[in-house]
Amino acid sequence: MTTHPRIEEHPDLLAMRAHAAEVSAKPAVQMAEGLTLLTGLYMAISPWVVGFNGNPLAVSNVVTGIALAVLALGFGSAYERTFGMGWVAAAIGAWTIISPWAVQHASATTGTIVSNTITGVVAVLLGLMTTAMARTKRR
Template sequence: MVMHSRIEEHPDIQAMRARATEISARPTAQATEGLTLLTGLYLAISPWVIGFNGNPLAVSNLVTGIALAVLALGFGSVFERTFGMGWAAAAIGAWAIVAPWAIQHASATTGTIASNTATGAVALVLGLMTTAMARGS
């Protein structure tokens, strides 16, 4: 049995890092990361684009959009450490879909609902794609 003095030198760790590097170098992974970043940025600014700033949904979209963008930056820069967080991007997408009803109740407008539903659906799909890439599918 070979003993390693540092965990970074363990063959399993090195193999996992090599696999993550290979996955993140694929064009599909790079496109997913970029689209996730753009989706997060849009979600963050959507209250001002659609015109529903100044209410609790605007705060929710700003916070969750920034969180999604930060996740995307992590997927792009340190995939080997963040690939397991694809489920969080999918959860943010699911939250964006239900947020107009959960937060605004009856005052949600058609624009608010359409924007959050479309953006949330894109984030959900991209999060599921990231999760699938992490599993090697």
């Protein structure tokens, strides 16, 4: 009877985990994680900062902001299992950009549009940066 090694001991899996640990230790990745967390938190509180808290868009911003912040916490605490989800941060950012026009009955003011556009662009860039960092070559 032959015994097979457990999947947790597979050399490819161990190499992938080592690579993820190496990438997550880089200052640029840690900066992106922190900025993603701050972007998500700002997105969640932006209805009160900008002054559209009575608007249906406020619910969208709170939900997507919390989702982005939770995703950033995942990047920081379990990068080897969450780095492939950087595209989700970019998608949340894209939604944030178009949401002032997509949410029905949202009376989008100039402040709302500017806040969501800047926050969305930052989230898209950070999501793409997180995804790109995960794809760096091993040395």
